[in-house]
Amino acid sequence: MTRRAPQSVGAVFATVARVVLGALWLWEGTTKVRAGFGAADIGLVAAAAGPNSRVPGYFALFAGDVLGPLAGLFGVVIPLLELALGAALVAGVLTLPAAAASLATLLLYWSSDQLITEYPVMAALSAIVLIWPGAARRFGLTALLRRGRMSATSRWI
Template identity: 60%
Template structure:
């Protein structure tokens, strides 16, 4: 059996972009698991809020957000942060809501950077997110969404601009 150049060329980007999606998901799963194991909660959000008020590297818009939104809801943020990270990881590894998950990934990482919470994984995670956002069809080619689309005619008949978000 021979493989045409066209199908080989199409399979490489799908594999590469799919691998980027799964790697991004794995990094989010590690972040969420780390926070769960460490007992991340409202006290940790308190450190972020305090840092936003006293750290000159934190932009004013984030200091305002931390004081007016995060401070009154610190318990929610303490619970929701590891939950969001874990949910992003699961969605990306499985390939469910791939483009939306990658977009939320970028926004979350920008929020972390604004809080001056930068670790080495974050730039890598943004780069992987951008790859998934830029090539959404290739990112979801090997995913639960693609399998469901092949099995369910309702998803297949959805307009392409809608399908790329799954």
């Protein structure tokens, strides 16, 4: 086996993790859009944060001071964020920032005691992409565009 083969296997593994994570975010965002997710949903999360002993104090403060008063804004932004994360990860664009935002978003959801079955899987996939970002973006749109630009440049050299 050549030295290149393990690198390719790692790149395929990390790319699959990235694409599956992106697909899960697209599913989450699409589900929220179809369900009419909005201010009322965010309001419920904010209202439930204060009396919930499983919610850390920092999130209870955030929910009371920011999330609740801006429920309308968050009701629009959350599904859009999920769709943007999904699109970026599936396409392989801004892979490292998208994986970091993915993990941060999941931690925010966990802090609000909103845990669903997919979130631990999504956190593990986010970690894979964060640990091996180069491998995860090797077969992405950004890498493809860079290869195309480099081969176009090399024709003139």
